[in-house]
Amino acid sequence: MKISKELKTGVIAVIAIALLVAGVNFLKGNSFFGGDDKYYAYFPNSGQLATASNVTLNGVIVGKVLNVEYVPSNPADRKVKVTFSIQNKDVKLPAGSTVEIGSLDLFSKGMMIMVSADLSKGFLKPGAVLPGRLAVDMMSQVKSYADPISQKVQAMMTSIDKMVTSVSAFWDATATSEIEKSMKEVKIAIERIGNVAKEVELLVGEERIKFARIMNNVESITANLKRSNDEVTAIVGNAKKITDDMVTADFKGVISNASETLKTFNDVLGKAKNGEGTLGKLIGDDKLFNELVNTNKELQELVEDIQAHPERYIHFSVFGAKTKGVPLTPSEEQKLHELLDSTTTN
Numbered sequence: 001m002k003i004s005k006e007l008k009t010g011v012i013a014v015i016a017i018a019l020l021v022a023g024v025n026f027l028k029g030n031s032f033f034g035g036d037d038k039y040y041a042y043f044p045n046s047g048q049l050a051t052a053s054n055v056t057l058n059g060v061i062v063g064k065v066l067n068v069e070y071v072p073s074n075p076a077d078r079k080v081k082v083t084f085s086i087q088n089k090d091v092k093l094p095a096g097s098t099v100e101i102g103s104l105d106l107f108s109k110g111m112m113i114m115v116s117a118d119l120s121k122g123f124l125k126p127g128a129v130l131p132g133r134l135a136v137d138m139m140s141q142v143k144s145y146a147d148p149i150s151q152k153v154q155a156m157m158t159s160i161d162k163m164v165t166s167v168s169a170f171w172d173a174t175a176t177s178e179i180e181k182s183m184k185e186v187k188i189a190i191e192r193i194g195n196v197a198k199e200v201e202l203l204v205g206e207e208r209i210k211f212a213r214i215m216n217n218v219e220s221i222t223a224n225l226k227r228s229n230d231e232v233t234a235i236v237g238n239a240k241k242i243t244d245d246m247v248t249a250d251f252k253g254v255i256s257n258a259s260e261t262l263k264t265f266n267d268v269l270g271k272a273k274n275g276e277g278t279l280g281k282l283i284g285d286d287k288l289f290n291e292l293v294n295t296n297k298e299l300q301e302l303v304e305d306i307q308a309h310p311e312r313y314i315h316f317s318v319f320g321a322k323t324k325g326v327p328l329t330p331s332e333e334q335k336l337h338e339l340l341d342s343t344t345t346n
Helices: 007-027 138-169 173-227 229-248 251-274 277-284 286-308 330-345
Strands: 037-043 054-057 062-070 080-085 096-103 109-114 127-133
Touching: 054 080, 080 096, 138 286, 173 229
Parallel strands: 037 127, 054 109, 096 127
Antiparallel strands: 037 080, 054 062, 062 080, 096 109
16 A cells, blocks of 8 residues: 555654654653643742752652742732642652752752651642742852841941041141151150160169178178077077976966965955954954053053153162162063163154
């Protein structure tokens, strides 16, 4: 059977159209022959995600992004709808899984599936909606780090600019003249310090002689002390002996005797106060005191009468006449004379 050219051309055209459709679908992210499971996710921002971007699971490509569209009717924080497919029939998504838009490498964006570890709730069916979120990309991280640094650099540059302006305003002809004046004063001060150093050197030279004399005197004093060492040792020995004697002295016995004496004296005073004993009677008995006064008075009168008229009491016979009065022995006469002499003296 002979095939006509028209039939061949038609078959070739159909095959070409089929390949074109398959290629377009493949470029869109579908499998070559279609039939992939589709899922959906909503995001507040697309994160520059493009159609046909890879969908990865644990770093392995398992699908493609089929469509990224803006949905005005969705809530304000979820207006970007992303449709993606799972081309691997063995991949099942557990309930509770999420998707994240982020950078797969330095140059490409993609979606990453975060599989839930809880399998008790079963698996999601094709057409289900997964919670989506945006990952912080590298540029955002760099910007978050760079913005504070940039602000600090700008503030520092402003401060440097102000400092330079201040220095420029200060560094004029007046400042130059002031600096020259200060340098001259520093030079004068250095010259004065040199003069003071010379004077100090002269003073040290003069005082060196005095210091040598002082050291000679100190040496002579130490020699004298060395010669007096034996005498000092003897004095220290005597002092030690005195302290030993004081330590060994019976201070306790002396204090005890003094205490006994004071106690006896207190007893005597107590008895005298109470009128006991001779001293107590003398102190407490006015009658005895008056009698003693009267007796003393009469004795004084008797002595005075004996002095005035001794012949009344003592008679001497020169030529053997009889003796008148009271006869006295020689010892009694001696006592009488002593009594008269003591009375006259008082």
